[in-house]
Amino acid sequence: MPHYRRPGWFTRHVFNGAVAAATRAGVSIWGSRILRVRGRKTGEWRTTPVNLLTHDGARYLVAPRGDTQWARNMRVAGGGELQLGRRLEAFSAEELTDDEKVPVLRGYLRRWKAEVGVFFDGVSATSPEAELQRIAPEHPVFRITATS
16 A cells, blocks of 8 residues: 555645745745646646755655655646746656665755654664665655757
C-alpha cells in the first residue's frame, strides 16, 4: 500500500491557504509555488502549494507526505504548471528512481526540515545515506523542465 500522511485540519484549512494566497500574490515563501496539474480522472486542473527545490542546477518537486494526489496526477499528466503571482510556467516532469532520489531528498531536508521533517520518520539532511535510501520509496520526487 502506498505511503501517505494526510494533512491535519490546521494544514488543510489555515497553513496551505495562507501559503497559497501569498504565492498567488507573488510572494514566494522559501521557494513556494502553486502547482497546477490535470486530474488523472477528470482532466480538470488541480492546485496545491509546493516547495520548488533547485539542486545541482536542476529543479525538483518532492512529495513529503508520500504518494499524494498531486504526485499520482503528475505521473499520469507528465507535467503541469507552476504559478508565482501572475506568472505561470509550464513544465514536463520525470519521476526519479529511488537511487536518484537520495541526494535530492538530502537537499530538500536541508532546506525544509523544520517545515516537513515530521514526514520523514526521523531522517534528516545529516542522516547516513542508508537511511535516505530506506525512506526514498515513500516519497515521490519529480525532476521538472520548463517547456515554454
